[in-house]
Amino acid sequence: MPGRWTPPVKVAPETYKMGAAVVVHMTRRSVLFSPGDQPSLMRKAPTTGADVVVFDLEDAVAPARKGDARRAVSDLLTAADFDPDCEVCVRVNPVGSGAGDDVDAVLSGGGFDSVVVPKVTDADDVATVDSLLAEHDATSPVLALVESAAGVLNAHEIAAAGPTDALVFGAEDLSADIGATRTDEGTEVLYARERVVLAASAAGVDAIDTVHTAIEDPSAVAADARFAADLGFDGKLAIHPAQVDPINDAYTPTEADTAWATRVLDAAADSDAGVFRVDGEMIDAPLIAQAERIMRRARAADN
Structure with a gap:
């Protein structure tokens, strides 16, 4: 994976695609979200053993605190010296709902490795974020979060978009979008899960599975992560540090x-x-x- 973005260097998108090759990019077994308006939690996130930490400016932050979160993430990216083995990522708000302000804020700070774009419905959403970054003479691998009926159905074109380095599946938002009831078995989202894996594999990018909402049941997290690995996912989202080890173990061969x-x-x-x-x-x-x-x-x- 290329080094973290440092102004005013511009790196060609194909360099990032080369960086996504199997041999050289960082592994993404565990992808841990950390609320962007809680600096103490963000500082701890890279020490949890997660392969990727995502400083979250979207769902984890209340609308009234978006500005505070942008400043906190920018300050942390400027001041912190992160472990080079931990991929540092920022989740911006959806295209048309704050992504531009988020990009302006994080690029005023220091280095990061990649960007999570939520609620991606088609390849144009990926291209829009790429254009926002280009306005700052920057480019970044995009982890495209598909979490709607449109996003899942367009997964192939999203995965094939030049800046896309991973497809990320979001089951909770998808269930709300289609009116499905979430169950422990997960049969209501199984087709969507499999479609995301197929699209990612066909495009040669990573596939990252949805969160498991149980944060106090490591055995359930481990079982869900093993099932996702069996489906072909390369890693899984985490919403609490306690989920990191069970996920990493599930994706580490015996x-x-x-x-x-x-x-x-x-x-x-x-x-x-x-x-x-x-x-x-x-x-x-x-x-x-x-x-x-x-x-x-x-x-x-x-x-």
Whole structure:
């Protein structure tokens, strides 16, 4: 991932897309939101073990406190010395509802790595934020939050937009948008979850799963994160530091997983055949790809 934005340097968008390649970008197992109007919580967020911290100017901040939050985030970005292994992100307000003011504020501060754009309905929303950044001679990877019927149905074009570096799924807002009732099983949003993964995978960007609202039930968070990982998500949103470790664990391969993947990849390197045997199991291209994915996650977790 490229270094945090520092005025007045302009970095070409394709540089960020290159930075999103599997080998070089930071992992995004856990993406922790921190309210933008609470400086003490924001200062602590990068110490929680989260791969990404998001200083939130949107839902976590009451309308009357937006100005205070913008100043607090700008001040923190200017003064803080963040761990380089932690991706620092800002969630702006939706396009047409404060995103421009947010961009003006955060770019008056110091460095950040990426921007979360909420309530993205189509690729134009991503392009608009990219244009707002360009007005400051800046560019940034965009984590596009799809949380409406329109956003989910347009997920492919949103994921394929040049600045998009990740698709983020928001189940709570989607449920409100379509009138669904949230359940523990989550069947009401399963199709949308899967569609986001497919769109992200087709575009070669990360897929980040929705929040789990239980903040005092780490086992439930862990189970939901494991299910999301099984669906193909690269990481999961967190709304409390207690959720970070269960999420990270769910996206970190076990020793048995990495041992299996190592045997498969070693055997693949030694074999000229399209299909070969490892531990009594027939291995072909899809299982080799699975082994490579496990090793990428293992390497990312070690960084």
